[in-house]
Amino acid sequence: MASAEPAADGAAAQGEYIVHHLTNLKVGDGFFSLHIDSMFFSIALGLLFIGVMSYVAKRATSDVPGGLQNFVEMIYEFVDGSVKEAFPYVNKVVAPLAMTIFCWIFLMNAMDLVPVDLLPWLASFVGINYLKVVPSTDVNITFGFSLGVMVLVVYYSIKIKGGGGYLKEWLGHPFGYKLFPANLLLNLVEFIAKPVSLALRLFGNMYAGELIFILIALLPWFLQWLLGGPWAIFHILIITLQAFIFMMLTVVYLAMAHEHDEH
Amino acid sequence: MNIGLTLIGQMITFAVLVWFTMKFVWPPLTVAMQERQKKIADGLAAAERASHDLEAAKADAEVALKEARTEAADIVAAATKRGDEIIAQKKGDAEVEGQRVLTQAQAQIEQEQASAREKLRGELAGLATLGASKILNREINADTHASLLDDLAADLGKA
Numbered sequence: 001m002a003s004a005e006p007a008a009d010g011a012a013a014q015g016e017y018i019v020h021h022l023t024n025l026k027v028g029d030g031f032f033s034l035h036i037d038s039m040f041f042s043i044a045l046g047l048l049f050i051g052v053m054s055y056v057a058k059r060a061t062s063d064v065p066g067g068l069q070n071f072v073e074m075i076y077e078f079v080d081g082s083v084k085e086a087f088p089y090v091n092k093v094v095a096p097l098a099m100t101i102f103c104w105i106f107l108m109n110a111m112d113l114v115p116v117d118l119l120p121w122l123a124s125f126v127g128i129n130y131l132k133v134v135p136s137t138d139v140n141i142t143f144g145f146s147l148g149v150m151v152l153v154v155y156y157s158i159k160i161k162g163g164g165g166y167l168k169e170w171l172g173h174p175f176g177y178k179l180f181p182a183n184l185l186l187n188l189v190e191f192i193a194k195p196v197s198l199a200l201r202l203f204g205n206m207y208a209g210e211l212i213f214i215l216i217a218l219l220p221w222f223l224q225w226l227l228g229g230p231w232a233i234f235h236i237l238i239i240t241l242q243a244f245i246f247m248m249l250t251v252v253y254l255a256m257a258h259e260h261d262e263h
Numbered sequence: 264m265n266i267g268l269t270l271i272g273q274m275i276t277f278a279v280l281v282w283f284t285m286k287f288v289w290p291p292l293t294v295a296m297q298e299r300q301k302k303i304a305d306g307l308a309a310a311e312r313a314s315h316d317l318e319a320a321k322a323d324a325e326v327a328l329k330e331a332r333t334e335a336a337d338i339v340a341a342a343t344k345r346g347d348e349i350i351a352q353k354k355g356d357a358e359v360e361g362q363r364v365l366t367q368a369q370a371q372i373e374q375e376q377a378s379a380r381e382k383l384r385g386e387l388a389g390l391a392t393l394g395a396s397k398i399l400n401r402e403i404n405a406d407t408h409a410s411l412l413d414d415l416a417a418d419l420g421k422a
Contacts, residue, residue: 063307064300064303064304064307065300065303067296070296070299070300071296073299074295074296074299113277113280114277115270115273115274115276115277116273117269117270117273118270118273118274118277121270216276217269217272217273219272220272221268221269221271221272221275222272222275223272224269224272224273224275224276225272225275225276225278225279228272228273228275228276228279229276229279229280229283232276232277232279232280232283233279233280233283236280236284236288
């Protein structure tokens with residue numbers, strides 16, 4: 001077992017402990033590697049989300065909603081309200097997309113609250129030696145989300161403005177057509193910045209949070225709760241906020257894709 | 264096994280988190296959910312009540328309409344009856360009046376007939392006396408022959 005005795009074995013062992021916890025379970029090498037743990041947990045949480053939603057949807061009543069339906073309706077109203085505020089166009093995809101992003105990312109982030117050693121420890125009994133349980137600390141997962149959003153942004157930009165209209169926006173914005181190389185450059189930077197910032201913001205926040213949990217785990221076991229407790233409580237806020245930010249930015253980017261700029 | 268102890272430390276941390284959630288996160292959420300439930304229940308009850316009220320109002324309107332209809336029919340019937348009565352009364356009055364006028368006219372006619380007859384009778388008596396005096400070429404004593412002349416005049420009146 002690669003776990004360390006933090007107090008006794010010194011810095012090297014602590015480093016090893018940290019690295020061990022930040023290593024994905026993967027197959028393949030380099031670009032063609034697949035992070036099985038991230039995939040497994042993100043898909044499992046996605047299925048959990050789908051399962052709960054369909055369970056509630058199938059048993060939905062127009063009468064006074066019971067516990068779970070009431071809870072889901074509260075989330076629904078919250079997401080629907082946020083989307084209506086930020087997205088003043090007609091599009092059937094945006095609200096369900098926002099709901100999915102919010103709930104799914106929230107669930108992934110929530111894995112951060114599970115004790116860092118619990119699932120890897122359980123997994124070690126079935127011979128799995130590396131396990132990262134928080135999918136949103138995997139840059140592959142967060143980029144998967146943000147690139148998916150960007151595909152939708154491009155799709156709706158072309159659908160709403162037409163290929164020509166979208167091209168005009170790239171060339172004629174913000175300085176007018178005479179300065180089209182500058183426009184192209186600025187738009188390119190903006191275009192790339194969107195998915196990168198979207199993905200790295202979520203990844204950075206969750207990775208840092210996870211790292212601090214790991215560092216707290218290096219403390220003597222009877223002191224951990226002193227720091228771990230407040231950090232976990234603070235993390236309730238962070239995981240919700242990050243899921244919300246990701247959702248809102250997605251909605252805003254899609255609203256920008258629907259925007260007709262008259263020049 | 265140090266990982267055991269680390270894990271125990273993490274489990275304590277987790278317990279702190281669960282305690283905090285139970286103590287400070289869950290109750291407001293539960294309250295919000297209960298409020299939402301109550302709001303929906305109240306809304307549904309209000310809608311139910313409103314639909315009941317509407318039903319009752321409809322029934323009331325139906326009853327009022329029926330009453331009004333009956334009343335209107337009664338009024339029309341009474342008016343018709345009264346009209347018939349007036350007509351009948353007027354008819355009776357007119358008949359009586361007609362009869363009266365007729366009787367009066369007949370009486371007048373009879374009276375005039377009688378007076379004409381009386382007048383004629385008188386004139387005839389005069390004429391007869393005149394005629395007879397001319398035939399006899401002498402004066403007849405009107406006094407002595409008065410009864411004779413009256414008889415004649417009466418006969419003529421019968422003719």
